[in-house]
Amino acid sequence: MDAVADLCCDRTSRRGAVVVERRFLTLADVGEVLNISSSQTYALVRSGELPAIQVGGRGQWRVETRVLEDYITRAYEKTASGLRNDDAGSPPA
Template identity: 45%
Template structure:
């Protein structure tokens, strides 16, 4: 079930700083992912909020297994 299939009361949103800490990347990297559309987000005022499940889906899809 994707983030769009949950009711809003069930969706947990993260700030860009929280996503950056979770992914261990810079905030600028998260902004690039959001602006490119690779990481879905909503705009709240002047800031972005990213559904927590979208972060895990992105990481799961981006995972590359090495030999």
């Protein structure tokens, strides 16, 4: 989850390390964190799986940093649950 922290925080010099946290990420930022394409990111938003808002006159999409963290946590839980429920007991091919 360091990737989310890196994108949401603007860091300055080592001497006076001022950290400004960004509340919202662009879909490009989200795609970078999840290592997926922009179309996959948009599909997650359109399906409602990843909540987002539209802002500005052009309706640009933004995802709240906290929401992305929650999505990642849910994805880990879903994956773990799927592995526990795997009757074969072997990793997927």
